[in-house]
Amino acid sequence: xxxxxxxxxxxxxxxxxxxxxxxxxxxxxxxxxxxxxxxxxxxxxxxxxxxxxxxxxxxxxxxxxxxxxxxxxxxxxxxxxxxxxxxxxxxxxxxxxxxxxxxxxxxxxxxxxxxxxxxxxxxxxxxxxxxxxxxxxxxxxxxxxxxxxxxxxxxxxxxxxxxxxxxxxxxxxxxxxxxxxxxxxxxxxxxxxxxxxxxxxxxxxxxxxxxxxxxxxxxxxxxxxxxxxxxxxxxxxxxxxxxxxxxxxxxxxxxxxxxxxxxxxx
Amino acid sequence: xxxxxxxxxxxxxxxxxxxxxxxxxxxxxxxxxxxxxxxxxxxxxxxxxxxxxxxxxxxxxxxxxxxxxxxxxxxxxxxxxxxxxxxxxxxxxxxxxxxxxxxxxxxxxxxxxxxxxxxxxxxxxxxxxxxxxxxxxxxxxxxxxxxxxxxxxxxxxxxxxxxxxxxxxxxxxxxxxxxxxxxxxxxxxxxxxxxxxxxxxxxxxxxxxxxxxxxxxxxxxxxxxxxxxxxxxxxxxxxxxxxxxxxxxxxxxxxxxxxxxxxxxx
Numbered sequence: 001x002x003x004x005x006x007x008x009x010x011x012x013x014x015x016x017x018x019x020x021x022x023x024x025x026x027x028x029x030x031x032x033x034x035x036x037x038x039x040x041x042x043x044x045x046x047x048x049x050x051x052x053x054x055x056x057x058x059x060x061x062x063x064x065x066x067x068x069x070x071x072x073x074x075x076x077x078x079x080x081x082x083x084x085x086x087x088x089x090x091x092x093x094x095x096x097x098x099x100x101x102x103x104x105x106x107x108x109x110x111x112x113x114x115x116x117x118x119x120x121x122x123x124x125x126x127x128x129x130x131x132x133x134x135x136x137x138x139x140x141x142x143x144x145x146x147x148x149x150x151x152x153x154x155x156x157x158x159x160x161x162x163x164x165x166x167x168x169x170x171x172x173x174x175x176x177x178x179x180x181x182x183x184x185x186x187x188x189x190x191x192x193x194x195x196x197x198x199x200x201x202x203x204x205x206x207x208x209x210x211x212x213x214x215x216x217x218x219x220x221x222x223x224x225x226x227x228x229x230x231x232x233x234x235x236x237x238x239x240x241x242x243x244x245x246x247x248x249x250x251x252x253x254x255x256x257x258x259x260x261x262x263x264x265x266x
Numbered sequence: 267x268x269x270x271x272x273x274x275x276x277x278x279x280x281x282x283x284x285x286x287x288x289x290x291x292x293x294x295x296x297x298x299x300x301x302x303x304x305x306x307x308x309x310x311x312x313x314x315x316x317x318x319x320x321x322x323x324x325x326x327x328x329x330x331x332x333x334x335x336x337x338x339x340x341x342x343x344x345x346x347x348x349x350x351x352x353x354x355x356x357x358x359x360x361x362x363x364x365x366x367x368x369x370x371x372x373x374x375x376x377x378x379x380x381x382x383x384x385x386x387x388x389x390x391x392x393x394x395x396x397x398x399x400x401x402x403x404x405x406x407x408x409x410x411x412x413x414x415x416x417x418x419x420x421x422x423x424x425x426x427x428x429x430x431x432x433x434x435x436x437x438x439x440x441x442x443x444x445x446x447x448x449x450x451x452x453x454x455x456x457x458x459x460x461x462x463x464x465x466x467x468x469x470x471x472x473x474x475x476x477x478x479x480x481x482x483x484x485x486x487x488x489x490x491x492x493x494x495x496x497x498x499x500x501x502x503x504x505x506x507x508x509x510x511x512x513x514x515x516x517x518x519x520x521x522x523x524x525x526x527x528x529x530x531x532x
Contacts, residue, residue: 101374101449105484108367138404139461144486183367187488195405195487218371220410220483221461222453 002079010083014150014212015198021075022131022203026264031133033066034095034226044094044248046173053102058173059248061093061230071230072260076129079207080232083127087256091115091126091233092249095133096216097226098141103219105141107180111231112210113154114172114179119250120239124154126231130206133226136199140225141216143198143206146189150211157181172249181213189213268345276349280416280478281464287341288397288469292530297399299332300361300492310360310514312439319368324439325514327359327496337496338526342395345473346498349393353522357381357392357499358515361399362482363492364407369485371407373446377497378476379420380438380445385516386505390420392497396472399492402465406491407482409464409472412455416477423447438515447479455479 002010002018010016022030037057038045044058060067071077071090080088097103111128115121136142157179172178181189193213198206208214210231219225235256243250268276268284276282288296303323304311310324326333337343337356346354363369377394381387402408423445438444447455459479464472474480476497485491501522509516 101452105486108486138463139410139483141483144405183488186367190488197404215486217405217407217486218483220371220374220481222449222456 001082007082010207010209013147015145015147015206015208017198017200018205018207019201020203021205024203027133027203029265030066030070030131030228031226033064034133034228037064037095038097043246048099048102048104050102053099054097055104056094056096056173058092058094059251060095060228061090062248062251066264067093069260069264072257073264074259076205076230077232077257077259080127080129083207084125084232084234086125086234086236088232088234089254089257090230090251091119091121092231092251093229095226095228098216098219098224100140100219100222100224103141103225105218106216107177108186108213108215109177109180110155110211110213113157115210116154117179118245119243120241121233121237122239123237124210125234125237126210128208128210129230129232130208131228132200132202132204132206133228134224135202136197136225136227137221138197138199140221140223141219142225143227144215144217145196145198145208146193146213147196148193149189149213150209152189152211154211155181155185267348273348276473276475279413281411281413281472281474283464283466284471284473285467286469287471290469293399293469295531296332296336296397296494297492299330300399300494303330303361304363309512314365314368314370316368319365320363321370322360322362322439324358324360325517326361326494327356328514328517332530333359335526335530338523339530340525342471342496343498343523343525346393346395349473350391350498350500352391352500352502354498354500355517355520355523356496357385357387357517358497359495361492361494364482364485364490366406366485366488366490369407369491371484372482373443374452374479374481375443375446376421376477376479379423381476381516382420383425383445384511385509386507387499387503388505389503390476391500391503392476394474394476395496395498396474397494398466398468398470398472399494400490401468402463402491402493403487404463404465406487406489407485408491409493410481410483411462411464411474412459412479413462414459415455415479416475418455418477420477421447421451
């Protein structure tokens with residue numbers, strides 16, 4: 001559970017970094033499992049623009065036994081329940097691979113606008129629990145935040161592509177996002193909020209608000225910067241209708257999660 | 267002139283940052299002049315992959331009166347003469363625009379290999395004098411160095427594209443370089459040398475060795491990160507034959523530079 005100072009930091013800044021959440025053994029095992037998912041044939045698997053480098057894998061908890069246990073790990077699940085003051089389920093899970101020298105940009109955006117407009121999620125009663133699978137440094141494309149920007153709520157953002165196309169969700173897994181923020185919006189927000197990189201050691205947890213403005217740059221280092229993100233939604237915040245997006249982007253199983261008893265590998 | 271500690275730092279690390287070299291007035295004037303060059307019709311003007319954003323301008327001292335005076339400014343010229351222990355001329359001058367939210371990567375590379383193999387420069391008796399036209403921060407794609415990597419000399423690097431084509435130099439102004447280093451080379455070098463970002467205030471000067479391994483990432487900030495680079499070559503190191511590359515990449519005027527008397531704007 002998070003203490004009062006941590007809760008205050010999450011609510012004030014919109015994010016919180018908690019070091020040493022994963023044991024070295026769990027970290028090593030998860031990295032192996034992620035490599036297996038990169039190679040597996042799965043519609044949630046996405047490549048970079050070069051057509052060969054893995055960019056990420058979506059819907060991990062739906063295709064991996066290990067991930068289906070991980071999302072129930074008390075160290076992740078309890079803080080999510082605490083922040084949302086309710087039972088939760090997983091709306092999305094993914095790994096951003098951000099490969100050495102090849103991992104591309106995620107433009108500045110807010111998450112909730114995608115979940116609201118594309119998936120019909122009623123309210124931002126949802127949180128991201130991210131795990132650093134590698135050290136995140138200033139050089140390997142760390143998550144970048146505008147601290148406090150979640151207080152602005154959902155920003156007016158025009159959808160860039162034509163809405164409603166059969167596979168219009170695809171661009172939202174690539175480096176061009178439909179709801180990316182404009183340079184004008186960012187200039188005034190950065191002047192007001194500043195920028196912060198969520199750097200830290202592998203095994204750290206980063207919790208962040210679904211309205212927090214974030215992005216990440218290219219990975220200029222020869223080391224991968226893999227980030228695993230679990231999006232927990234409140235069971236009081238289930239979309240009324242099924243999403244038009246694939247299951248691996250908007251999970252239909254909204255059963256409240258029960259804490260895992262035993263370890264990840266049992 | 268550089269003092270002994272500065273000279274030692276340049277020789278040990280391969281680079282040296284000197285703050286407050288440009289006055290606020292000169293800085294503002296240079297930024298205006300650069301904006302003018304971005305808009306002017308000139309073969310050394312290069313766009314980003316998007317086909318609209320300015321990426322940079324090459325051969326500035328050949329087309330701008332202000333730049334032709336700037337390269338003779340004692341604050342830049344004297345350190346270059348000191349480092350190369352001779353009179354010097356300008357082999358190249360350029361501005362990397364690295365525009366807000368749009369400025370793309372420069373892959374990891376060494377400069378001298380281009381000048382040796384493409385321009386026939388006999389030896390690395392050459393130095394880069396860069397001026398920060400904007401603050402360089404961890405977020406706007408600062409110059410990244412592997413400190414000390416110049417001690418390895420010119421690294422064995424295969425030319426990527428077919429050599430000798432009519433306009434084969436063009437790729438070397440874009441985000442794909444012919445002599446970019448491989449992931450394998452970089453992994454061992456970063457383990458040995460580490461990485462450093464040349465961050466600093468607008469108006470600072472960054473001197474760096476032509477064999478120093480460097481690159482830069484995307485600009486994720488809403489602020490430009492413009493960098494002006496003057497490459498001074500020793501008059502004892504003039505290529506024997508004219509380069510096959512355009513004048514704006516390999517200047518044919520090798521007349522030793524005389525220090526400027528008076529200011530940039532007189």
